[in-house]
Amino acid sequence: MPEPGLTVLATAALEQRRAASALRDRRRRVVEGAPGARVSVGGRALWCFSANGYLGLARHPRVVAAAAREAARSGCSSASSRLVCGNLAVVDELELALARLKGKEQALVFSSGYAANVGVLGALGAALDVASDAPASRPPLFLSDALNHASIVDGCRLSGAEVQVYPHADASVVEAALAGAAAAGRRALVVTESRFSMDGDEAPLVRLAAACRATGAALLVDEAHATGIDGEGRGLVHALGLADQVDVVVGTLGKALGAHGAFAAASATLVRWLENAARTFVYSTGLPGPSAAAALAALHVLNDERPDRALAANVATMHELLAARGLGGVVPRRASGPILPIVVGDAARALALEEHLLARGLLGVAIRPPTVPEGQARVRLSLCADHPHEALVALADALSSARAAGLVGE
Numbered sequence: 001m002p003e004p005g006l007t008v009l010a011t012a013a014l015e016q017r018r019a020a021s022a023l024r025d026r027r028r029r030v031v032e033g034a035p036g037a038r039v040s041v042g043g044r045a046l047w048c049f050s051a052n053g054y055l056g057l058a059r060h061p062r063v064v065a066a067a068a069r070e071a072a073r074s075g076c077s078s079a080s081s082r083l084v085c086g087n088l089a090v091v092d093e094l095e096l097a098l099a100r101l102k103g104k105e106q107a108l109v110f111s112s113g114y115a116a117n118v119g120v121l122g123a124l125g126a127a128l129d130v131a132s133d134a135p136a137s138r139p140p141l142f143l144s145d146a147l148n149h150a151s152i153v154d155g156c157r158l159s160g161a162e163v164q165v166y167p168h169a170d171a172s173v174v175e176a177a178l179a180g181a182a183a184a185g186r187r188a189l190v191v192t193e194s195r196f197s198m199d200g201d202e203a204p205l206v207r208l209a210a211a212c213r214a215t216g217a218a219l220l221v222d223e224a225h226a227t228g229i230d231g232e233g234r235g236l237v238h239a240l241g242l243a244d245q246v247d248v249v250v251g252t253l254g255k256a257l258g259a260h261g262a263f264a265a266a267s268a269t270l271v272r273w274l275e276n277a278a279r280t281f282v283y284s285t286g287l288p289g290p291s292a293a294a295a296l297a298a299l300h301v302l303n304d305e306r307p308d309r310a311l312a313a314n315v316a317t318m319h320e321l322l323a324a325r326g327l328g329g330v331v332p333r334r335a336s337g338p339i340l341p342i343v344v345g346d347a348a349r350a351l352a353l354e355e356h357l358l359a360r361g362l363l364g365v366a367i368r369p370p371t372v373p374e375g376q377a378r379v380r381l382s383l384c385a386d387h388p389h390e391a392l393v394a395l396a397d398a399l400s401s402a403r404a405a406g407l408v409g410e
Contacts, residue, residue: 021347022368029363034059037386039363046358047391049381050365054338055228055298055307056386057258063297067259070293078286083275086286094292095263097299101227101234102251103243104265108274109292111284113224113252116262117151118158119280120220120250121191125159126277128187128218138162140187143174145203147196150371152222156191168196171207178215188217194236195226198372198380199332200339202236209245220248228256229311229337233302257302259295261287310385311338314392318383321396330399330408340381342399342408350377353407360398 017023032040035058039048057063070090078086091109098107110116121142128140142161144152146168156163166173174190181188190212192203205221212219223235231239233256237246248270253261264274274281302308315338322328331340342364344350350366357364357379364379372378381395402408 020369021351022370029365037384037388037391041363044361046361046363047387047394048363049357049383049387049391049395050363051384052225052255052382053258054256054311054382054384055258055302056384057256057298057301057307060258060298060301062301063258063294066297067290067294070289074289076290077288080285081282082286083282088286088289088292090289090296091287091292094296097296098251098263099265101299102223102249102265103234103238104249105268106271107263107265108271108278108281109253109287110262110264110278110281111287112260113149113222113250113254113262114151114154115280115284116250116252116264117149117222118155119278120248120264120274121152121155121159122279123274123277124189124218124220124248125161127273128161128189138184138186140189141177141181143177143188143190145169145192145196147199148191148193149197149222149224152191152193161189169201169204171204171211174208175211178211178217181217182215188215189220190217191220191222193222193224195223195230195337195339197225197339198367198378199341200225200335200337201332202336205236205240205242205246209242213245218247219245220250221246223249223251224255224262225337225339227251228298228302229308233306233308253291253295253298257295257298259298260291261295307385311383314338314383314385314387317389318392318396321392322399325396325400327396327399327403330403338383340383341378342381343376343378344408345375345377347377349407350379353379353402356402356405356407357395357398360394360401362395362398364395 029041035051035053036056039046074088078088080086095107095109140161142156142163144156144163144165146165178188190208194203209219221237226236230236237243237249248264248266250264253259344353347368350368354366364381367380368377
């Protein structure tokens, strides 16, 4: 019998996901207007607690105006790879500002956070392989945290390196693996998020940096959820005084900075290598001018107005409101910053909690496997600098009623 067509196979695969409450639908929720703390969905106003615009900059007047001016000047597309004729002056200016933000010599802008991690890890795998003293049969070793973002997972897979996934935030496993690699003469790279996207906790960066320094390994830190948040907006690497000990810092422009795109910051030599070897940079259309101008304006707003302080105040207030309702244990103890994971276990229960919040005018989206491990489905809440006090109270009250309904528990 002939093999079933792709449509038949896809139908069966989709049904499996539907049965597991894991089916996604991009049109399930259409947000009308600009993203922010208050959004309109289907004509209904909701407090949004699921976006990553932590500083409320996506519709800040200075950011919007900068994007509009640049659109009038350079249009809506760079029209080619930056290595052909798509290199815009505003993107060069943005890269200088990002390098200063991260305390590095240079930065390179990518079209997205996914493209940045896949391209950077691929380029670093190639560089470490060329420089390796180990036999040709022993590729470089990449050590990746078990809870790293999918873009890091895929970047490691495509790098050509041998990948060892270590238990989440377990520095002792990394230290032992690096010692073994050094003894064998193998080049090694440790890659981790600084603030993890789904749990909101922090990587043991001080120990990881020390282990890399002691063994000659490289360290890449993804600051997607720390840029604009920690260290006066410069990130967790800066807050811990580790800028000189981290080889490459990756970050995004589309989260706290309210724009679009991503970047990698490193030494001038490393950035030059990325410019030549990161395939997602070389073979992608350059970042449009309006996106770059928006990100650059956001950096100025961050410096001038310090929305990170308003965010920190909201985070503190939220924890106080939860504690006052006896809900302090609903958020994992290790979580910090603006990400509040409400882990409920199975996907159906997470969807029920999402509906419970929605009925009370709150948008808090369920996150299900395979985005998170089996048994760890959750509603991932995120706080923003522009959430008013009334929104925080409404969220705390909704979580309290959800506990009474058996949807969440400590």
